[in-house]
Every structure is written in C-alpha cells, then in structure tokens.
Amino acid sequence: MENKNSGRLLSLDVFRGITIMGMILVNNPGSWSTIYPPLEHAKWHGCTPTDLVFPFFLFIVGVAITYALSKKKASGEDQKHLILGIARRSATLILLGLFMAAFPKFDLINLRFPGVLQRIGVVYFVTGILFLKVNLKTLSYIGAGLLIFYWFIMSFIPVPGVGYPNLIVGKNLAAWFDNIVLSGHMWAVTKTWDPEGVLSTLPAIGTTILGILTGDWLRKPVEQGTKIATLFTYGFITLLAGYVWSGWFPLNKSLWTSSYVLYTAGLAMLFLGTCYWIIDVKKITWWSKPFIVYGSNAITVFFLSGLVAKSMGLITWMKADGTEISLKGYLYESLFTWWLSPINASLAWAITYIAIWLGLMWILYAKKIFIKV
Numbered sequence: 001m002e003n004k005n006s007g008r009l010l011s012l013d014v015f016r017g018i019t020i021m022g023m024i025l026v027n028n029p030g031s032w033s034t035i036y037p038p039l040e041h042a043k044w045h046g047c048t049p050t051d052l053v054f055p056f057f058l059f060i061v062g063v064a065i066t067y068a069l070s071k072k073k074a075s076g077e078d079q080k081h082l083i084l085g086i087a088r089r090s091a092t093l094i095l096l097g098l099f100m101a102a103f104p105k106f107d108l109i110n111l112r113f114p115g116v117l118q119r120i121g122v123v124y125f126v127t128g129i130l131f132l133k134v135n136l137k138t139l140s141y142i143g144a145g146l147l148i149f150y151w152f153i154m155s156f157i158p159v160p161g162v163g164y165p166n167l168i169v170g171k172n173l174a175a176w177f178d179n180i181v182l183s184g185h186m187w188a189v190t191k192t193w194d195p196e197g198v199l200s201t202l203p204a205i206g207t208t209i210l211g212i213l214t215g216d217w218l219r220k221p222v223e224q225g226t227k228i229a230t231l232f233t234y235g236f237i238t239l240l241a242g243y244v245w246s247g248w249f250p251l252n253k254s255l256w257t258s259s260y261v262l263y264t265a266g267l268a269m270l271f272l273g274t275c276y277w278i279i280d281v282k283k284i285t286w287w288s289k290p291f292i293v294y295g296s297n298a299i300t301v302f303f304l305s306g307l308v309a310k311s312m313g314l315i316t317w318m319k320a321d322g323t324e325i326s327l328k329g330y331l332y333e334s335l336f337t338w339w340l341s342p343i344n345a346s347l348a349w350a351i352t353y354i355a356i357w358l359g360l361m362w363i364l365y366a367k368k369i370f371i372k373v
Helices: 010-027 049-074 079-102 116-133 136-156 173-181 201-219 224-245 258-281 289-296 298-314 327-337 342-366
Strands: 316-318 324-326
Touching: 010 049, 010 258, 010 289, 010 298, 010 342, 049 079, 049 116, 049 201, 049 258, 079 116, 079 298, 116 136, 116 201, 116 298, 136 173, 136 201, 136 258, 201 224, 201 258, 224 258, 289 298, 289 342, 298 324, 298 327, 298 342, 324 327, 327 342
Parallel strands: none
Antiparallel strands: 316 324
16 A cells, blocks of 8 residues: 555565565575576576566665655755765665675675675665756656667677677676776676676666656556556566567676666566555555565665575584584575475575564564664
8 A cells, every 4th residue: 555644655665575585585595506497597698587686676776766755855855965865875785785795704805896785875876866966857868878878888899808899708898897997806706797897887777767767657646547557568668678679788687788677677667566556456465564574674684684694604513524514504404405305405495594584574573673774
C-alpha cells in the first residue's frame, strides 16, 4: 500500500528486500565450486538472474530518490542542506565499502578502491545532485547521453597498447582506464580490470536515472491502473531496446554496457510494476513481511552479512587428520554436506544464511530500529 503520509511505497520496500536477499543468496554459497547456473554471473557477455541483482538495486536507489527528495525540492528547502545530506550518505556508503574491502588485514597499500557499496555511493551522489539541480526532461537527456557516449567510446575508440576498439576481457577501454587510475587497487580476482571500475560507473548512473524517472511516474496523481499499464509498457519497450542494442553492444555486467542498462532497467520496471499491482492495487500483502523486514535495513544487512561471512572464513583450526578447516567449513560440513548433494548443500547454506539474517533483522524491525545509511 502506498502510504501517502510517510511518502513510502510498500511495493518498493518489498522490491528492495527481495533484491537484498538476492544479493546475499548469490554472495554466500556453501561452496563456490558447486553453484546452480542461474546463481552465477555470466562469464563475460550475457545476463543471468544473478546479473540482475545489482542493477535492480541501483534502479531502486533512483525510485527512492524521488520519494525522499521530491517534496523537499518542491517546497524550496535549502538545497545546500539537502546536498550536504546526500554527500554525507554517499560518503558513508563509500567508507563502509572500503572497510569491507580492507577487513580484516587493512592492507591499505593494496586496498581495492571500487566495490558494490562504493558504486552505490558514487551513483547516489551524482544522481541525487542532478535530481535537485535539473528538471526531469534534462535528466533524461543526461541519462541518454551517458549511454550513447559510453557505447561510442567503448565501440569506436582504439585502446592504447592494443590498437583497436574491442570488448575483450582485460583489453577493452574500460580495463585500460582502470589500469591507469586504479593500478594496484582493483579486484584481486582479475588484477587487470574491475567489474565496478571507473568508466563503467557512467552507464550505472543511467540505471539510477531510469529509476528516478520511474519513481516520478509512480508519484503522479493518476489512476493506479494507468500507472501500472504505463509502467509495463515502458518496461517492455526499454527491455526490448536493450535486447536489440545488444546485437551491437552485448549485454555485459562487468562492463555495464548501455544495452545491459536498458535491458535490466526494463526488467526492473516490469518487476516493480508487478509488485505494485499485487501489493498496492490488489492488496495481497500476506507474503510480503519478510521482504519488508529485509528492505527496511537493506544496507545494514548487506554490510554485516558480508563481514560475518568473511570472519567465518578466517577462524580456522587443525582437524585430527592434520588438515585445516574454517568455522564456515566446519558448519557447512556438519549441517549440510553429509546428507545433501554438493550443489544442494551449497544452496541450502545460502538459504540458511538468509534465514538467520532475517531473524536478526526482524528483531530490529520489531523494535522499530531502522539504521539510516
């Protein structure tokens, strides 16, 4: 239900909760060697269900911006104060991301600078300021311009040292730029490029701008059926546009290609439209409480679940046979691997981890503790 007094949209909270659950699910398998294919990222080009999670969250950030700032902007509230609030929240997200990357060794010399929370922080800062400073028509032009600009430079500018434009792993323009500005501070798995790199943050801003435009439409005083019909129409058009564009500029999460932006934003519109229809129109809410609980402290549960998962891998001891085992490994073997197949044991661990954090977040929710990040 849309709460007109609080300005909150219940279906958006549910969508946020589902997305955060998805993030924790795909980030915490029992074993990285045994994962169901839909719970893995595409190797390079392509888009799996797992590749939808992060753009969905950035899209949600955009929708939330309209609900948080529209009235304040319209009322003429001091923009310096609003910008300071945006900057403070962005800085908090970036610092939390850097803390997660540094934990537990805090090796600042080799610290990975980019990351999920860092990208959310940067994108929120840029789009929040744009929302305050320009009208929605100008904002839509900026979003389209970013997607076209990124497509152009990635597709037509020769990569220094390579000699031609390309989208090859580690040899494309985004990887080259990351190596220039982030050398020694990129994802340890790749070392030569980063999936949350600098250039690919430009189209990620486009993802959140599409969320802002969607949020503005949902806030309009029009009949609910019209809202849903329009959301589904534009969602399908955006999805189709992304799919068609992928013929020239492939869907790719690591590069955050412009086609990927449109494709995932279209799906996000359709998903949010479905939630809005079920929850706000049909009033079928009996199933939604766990997702509301997760969505109410989304960044908190993402941050803490990541730290705890790292910590369980660091606590180790020697078994009787002389092999080393971590706390996570011990719990995983004791609870799941002895009676489930490897792939189902891995999934069961991830689901159990989600359920444990749901219980912890429910305590905060029951006490009305909402940690603003």
